[in-house]
Amino acid sequence: MVTTSIPTTTKSWTVLGTDGFDSLKFSKDTPLPAVSDYEVLVKFHAASLNYRDLIIPKGQYPFAQKPGIVPGSDGAGEVVAVGNKVTLFKPGAKVVTLFNQGHLGGSLNPQTSATGLGGVIDGTLRQYGTFNENGLVDMPASLNWQEASTLSCAALTAWNALYGLNKLQPGQTVLTQGTGGVSIFAAQFAIAAGATVISTTSSAEKGELLKKLGVDHVINYNETPDWGAKAKELTPKGEGVDHIVEVGGPTTMEQSLNAIKIDGTITIIGFLGGVQGEKQPGFLDALVRMCTVRGVLVGNRVQFEEMNRAIEANKIKPVVDPKVFSLEDAKSAYQYMWDRKHFGKLTIKIE
Incomplete structure (x- = not known):
């Protein structure tokens, strides 16, 4: 030894x-x-x-x-x-x-x-x-x-969400939720890749911090309860988001499904919103949206x-x-x- x-x-x-x-x-x-x-x-x-x-x-x-x-x-x-x-x-x-x-x-x-x-x-x-x-x-x-x-x-989970299955491409759109570790890393990786980033948050103060990171669009989900539809509006031709990093779980999945693009990917990494949701989507909702919903463990x-x-290459901090x-x-x-x-x-x- x-x-x-x-x-x-x-x-x-x-x-x-x-x-x-x-x-x-x-x-x-x-x-x-x-x-x-x-x-x-x-x-x-x-x-x-x-x-x-x-x-x-x-x-x-x-x-x-x-x-x-x-x-x-x-x-x-x-x-x-x-x-x-x-x-x-x-x-x-x-x-x-x-x-x-x-x-x-x-x-x-x-x-x-x-x-x-x-x-x-x-x-x-x-x-x-x-x-x-x-x-x-x-x-x-x-x-x-x-x-x-x-x-x-958090970082590796965000990386897997964006590159583990359908790899993020420059020019695509990424939606992140909140200002926790996974969401911020996902935003940073997406910005470095040349993607457009939409982030949700609960306060104007946190929204300003997200914009300083380089996030393109910030939606306050307290002011805009139907933030999924709003996010979709912000995408090219209103077709929807390519990648969604889903941290809320059952309580936010309905909005994520409303935002996703055909053939888009929703990666579920947690359930910060709890395990009970008023309108918990089912398998049919994923079929109707024609999207991929996947869970990852880091x-x-x-x-x-x-x-x-x-x-290191992108000097991400x-x-x-x-x-x-x-x-x-x-x-x-x-x-x-x-x-x-x-x-x-x-x-x-x-x-």
Whole structure:
């Protein structure tokens, strides 16, 4: 094993129960296992939160998870030790975590979908973590720790939404919803690709921030409840949107279907609006619109590397909320994000 000095314990959070954020427990001396032949020990410098992290301690996450998990899928850090048979990284390498540790390429299957970091495999809300070398990617050199820590879930999900099936083409139209991490990354990737971007939001203030990012059209969904029809009007010849990144779920799908173009793609990545909708569309609605509706669970390692190359080539900077929490104060970060006080990605500094 190649190494500098190896710690034997780490500060970390765990999820014990489903009683909300009170289920988050902090420890100053969680034991660290030895680094095996194909593993890498990472010293984390930053992590970021996703909506998924918030609902796991509330017992609302619909995918695989285990009790007593170290939460967090997103983290950026430095390699401090490598196993004897590791070939991808050396001590000192800057790395970012892969969401599904076993999803190295191609489509998901039942096995790789059950390798979620912070769900089944201990995650990033800790000082140190040990990972198989394939569960990490090189950190983009153009980003700092906080920025890089936002890529694992939200950025890769947005990339998969736009390039995983029907690849986004220059001149097409993309519709994003709100100002959460996935939506902002999708807008940034679409702008870099030469697409027209329409974004929905709930406030004039957030609308101005979206315009500063380069979004072409902003629709306030509080002022325009039928924002799907409005978005369609904004497209060439009123034919509809090519790609919709659907984060609301059942409560917003009707509007997305009203906005989509024939042969367009709606990628469902979450259910921020809840699981109950007054008018939940069915299969016939997708048929009538003649569109593709797909669900995604982040993306694979090959896509991650493709995305990172695009981030560097286009000088894309993740939008990071100015408020940064310490590792010890992570529970407050959960509440801050739950209250929707953030803009872009909410990060945690780890020392």
